[in-house]
Amino acid sequence: MRKITYDLMVTAHHFFSKSGRFLSFFLFVLAAGLYGCGSGPGGVSSGGGSKSTVISPDDAAEVSLSHATGFSLQNHDGFRTLTVTVGLQGRNDTLRYLLLPANTSVPQGYHDYLTIRTPVERVALFSTTHIGYLDLLGCADRIVAVARPEYVNNSFLQTRIRNGEVAEIGMPFSPNVEVILELDPDVLVATALPASRKTGYQALRNAGIPVLVVAEWLESSPLGRAEWLKLYAALFDREELAAEKFTAIETSYNTLAALTDSVPYRPSVIPGMPFKDAWFVPGGNSYVAALLRDAGAGYHWNDRAKTGSIKMDIETVYPVALDAEYWLNPGTVLTLDELLAKDIRFSDFASVRAGNVYNNNKQLNPAGGNAYWEQGVVQPDRILEDLIRILHPGRLSEGRREDSLTFYRKIQ
Numbered sequence: 001m002r003k004i005t006y007d008l009m010v011t012a013h014h015f016f017s018k019s020g021r022f023l024s025f026f027l028f029v030l031a032a033g034l035y036g037c038g039s040g041p042g043g044v045s046s047g048g049g050s051k052s053t054v055i056s057p058d059d060a061a062e063v064s065l066s067h068a069t070g071f072s073l074q075n076h077d078g079f080r081t082l083t084v085t086v087g088l089q090g091r092n093d094t095l096r097y098l099l100l101p102a103n104t105s106v107p108q109g110y111h112d113y114l115t116i117r118t119p120v121e122r123v124a125l126f127s128t129t130h131i132g133y134l135d136l137l138g139c140a141d142r143i144v145a146v147a148r149p150e151y152v153n154n155s156f157l158q159t160r161i162r163n164g165e166v167a168e169i170g171m172p173f174s175p176n177v178e179v180i181l182e183l184d185p186d187v188l189v190a191t192a193l194p195a196s197r198k199t200g201y202q203a204l205r206n207a208g209i210p211v212l213v214v215a216e217w218l219e220s221s222p223l224g225r226a227e228w229l230k231l232y233a234a235l236f237d238r239e240e241l242a243a244e245k246f247t248a249i250e251t252s253y254n255t256l257a258a259l260t261d262s263v264p265y266r267p268s269v270i271p272g273m274p275f276k277d278a279w280f281v282p283g284g285n286s287y288v289a290a291l292l293r294d295a296g297a298g299y300h301w302n303d304r305a306k307t308g309s310i311k312m313d314i315e316t317v318y319p320v321a322l323d324a325e326y327w328l329n330p331g332t333v334l335t336l337d338e339l340l341a342k343d344i345r346f347s348d349f350a351s352v353r354a355g356n357v358y359n360n361n362k363q364l365n366p367a368g369g370n371a372y373w374e375q376g377v378v379q380p381d382r383i384l385e386d387l388i389r390i391l392h393p394g395r396l397s398e399g400r401r402e403d404s405l406t407f408y409r410k411i412q
Contacts, residue, residue, distance in 0.1 A: 048107055061210075063234075066250070068227035070215050073234055078104065080234055081113065086192045087214045095213055099234055116187050116210045119237040124185040126172040128369065130214070132378040133232040136245055142236065143181050145169045151369035152234040158365070177203055187212050187235065220307045221290050222380030223250055229378055252381035253294075256388060259395045260296030267391050269297040270324035270351070273331035274343070280309040291380065295387035296395075297326070318345075326391060327351035329360050330406075332368070336411055355412070358390050362409040372407040382406045 012391055060074030060081065064078045080099040085092060098106065098113035106115060124145035125131065131154055134140050142154055145167040152166075161164045165184055170176035172190055180188060181204075190201060192215040205211050212235075216228040226249055233242030269292055272280060282288035283306025284299075292299045300320045304310060321327070327349060333339045339357065341348055351357055360383075363371035376383045385396065386408045393399035402410060 001355060027386065038259075063239075065227055065230065065231060067221055068216075068219060068230075069224060071231050073230065079107065080118075081110070081352055082231065082234060084213060084215060084231075086213065087218060088192060090331040092305040097212065099212075110300055114205075114210055116212060116235065118235060120186040120235045122183070122185045124169055124180060124183065124188040126169070126175075126188070128374050129191075129217070129377050130189055131157065132234075132375045133229050134236075135375075136229060136378055137233055137236060137238045137241060139232075139236050139238065140317075144185055145180065147171050150367040151365070153363060153365050153369040153371040153374045173200070175204065177207075180204060180209060181207055185209065189214055191215070192218065203350075213247035216377065218307075220285050220287055222287060222294075222384070223253055225287065226250075226253075226378050226380055243363075249379060249381050251333070253384055256381060256384045257294040260294065260392060263296045263392060266296050267325040268323065269280045269299055269326045269328055269391070271299075271328045273329070273333075274317070277313060278311050279314050279321075279324050280311055281317060283308055283310050291387060295390075296392050297387070300324075322349055324349070324351055325354065325356060327357045328387075328390075329334060329355060330411070332361065333359060333411060334361070339411060355410070357411040358408045359411050360386075360407050362405060362407055376407055 032285055047141045050364065059074050063073035063075060065072065070085050072083045074083075079101065082099055084095040084097070084322045086095065087093075091398075096113045098110050099118045100115050102117045106113075121142060122144045123134070123139075123142050125134075125143060126147045128146065128148070128151055131143070131146075131152065133138065134143060135156075136220075140154060140315040141160075143160075143166060146152060146157075146161075147169055148171070149161045149166060149168050152161060157166060167179055168176070169180050169183075169188075186191060188204065189208045189212050192213050201211050214228065214231065216225045219225045219228075227246055230239070230245050233239045270293070271282060271288060281301050282292075282299075284302045284304040285307045286309070289299060291300060293302065301310065330339060333342070336352070336357065339352070346352055360372040361370055372383070383406075386405045389396050389398070389400045389404055390408060398404035400410075
C-alpha cells in the first residue's frame with residue numbers, strides 16, 4: 001500500500017512544490033489527516049493484525065522539563081502527546097505528535113496529530129548528532145538507517161554499517177525515498193530545516209513513514225539541548241532511564257560550572273575560523289557563549305544578545321583575535337602548519353605564539369566524523385570539563401594534559 005501511495009503522492013508533491021504551495025515551513029506536519037490512505041481506525045495504521053483497543057483522552061500530566069524550551073510532553077491514560085516548537089525564519093511553528101502504543105486506536109480529539117507507534121523498534125536518522133541520545137538510552141541497536149554513514153563515530157554502529165545492518169538514506173534535503181520506504185522505519189527523525197530544503201518529506205509522510213521534526217540545535221543552553229533526551233525516551237519507553245541519565249548530566253555540569261563562578265581572572269577566547277571574507281562569532285545568548293561563560297572564559301561578544309552566530313568581516317574580528325589568549329575550534333585543522341597555511345597572519349595571534357590553540361576534533365573517524373558533535377550535544381558536561389581543563393587547569397586534577405581531555409586536542 002505504501003508503494004502505491006508513494007507513486008500517487010510524489011506526483012502531487014512535485015506539482016505543488018513547483019506551484020509554490022509548500023512554501024510554508026513544515027506545513028505537512030500540521031496536516032496529519034492526510035496520513036490515512038488504507039489505514040486502520042483514526043486514519044493510522046493499526047500496527048498489525050491484532051484487534052485494536054479504543055482509548056479515550058483524559059487530563060494530561062506534563063512531563064517536567066528544567067531547561068529545554070523547544071518541546072513539551074504530556075502523559076495521558078494510555079498514550080502520550082508531544083509538541084515541538086520550531087522557530088526559524090521569523091516563524092514559530094507548532095508540530096503535534098501522538099505517541100500511541102501499537103494496536104490501539106486514535107482517541108477522540110487527536111486525529112489531527114501525527115501518530116508515532118511506540119515503543120519504536122526501527123528508527124532512521126538524518127543527523128549523526130541524534131545518535132548520542134539513542135546511545136545513552138541503550139537504543140543504538142534500533143537505528144536502521146542514517147545519512148552519510150561514513151561520518152558515524154560510534155563504534156557499535158560502525159560495525160553494524162559494515163555488516164549491512166544500517167542503510168544510507170541520502171541527505172535531509174534530498175532523501176532517498178525508495179530506500180526509506182523499503183526499510184519501513186517506525187519513525188524517521190529529521191532536523192528542522194527551512195522550507196526550501198525539505199524536498200522529500202511530504203512524499204515520505206504521505207507514504208506512511210512518520211517524520212518527527214526535532215530542533216534541539218535551536219536551544220540556547222547546553223543543558224537545554226541535552227534535555228531533549230527525554231523526548232527520545234518517550235519514543236522508546238525509556239523515561240525512567242532518561243530522567244536518571246539527565247539528572248546525572250545536569251548535576252555534573254552544574255558542579256563543574258560552579259568551579260568557575262568566582263575565578264579571579266577569565267582568560268580571553270576567540271572561537272571559530274574565518275571563511276572567505278567573514279568570521280561568524282557566537283552571539284552572547286548562544287549555546288557556545290553559554291559554554292564559554294560556564295568554563296570561566298572572557299568572551300568579547302558576550303553582551304551581544306543573539307542566540308545564533310553573528311556575521312562579521314575579518315577586519316572587525318582581527319584585533320580581538322590578535323590579542324585573545326586562547327583560540328578554540330579553528331575549523332577542521334589538525335596542525336599549526338595547516339592553520340598557518342590558511343593565513344600567515346595567524347602567526348601574529350597571541351594564542352598561536354603561546355601555543356594555546358585547541359580544537360574539538362580529538363576523536364575523528366577516518367572520514368572525519370567527529371565524536372564532539374555525536375556525543376557532546378547530549379553530554380555537555382564533558383565538553384565543559386575539557387574547557388575548564390584548558391582555561392583553568394588548576395581547577396581540576398590532571399590539568400590540561402592531552403590524555404585528560406575528551407573532545408579537545410592541542411594544535412601543534
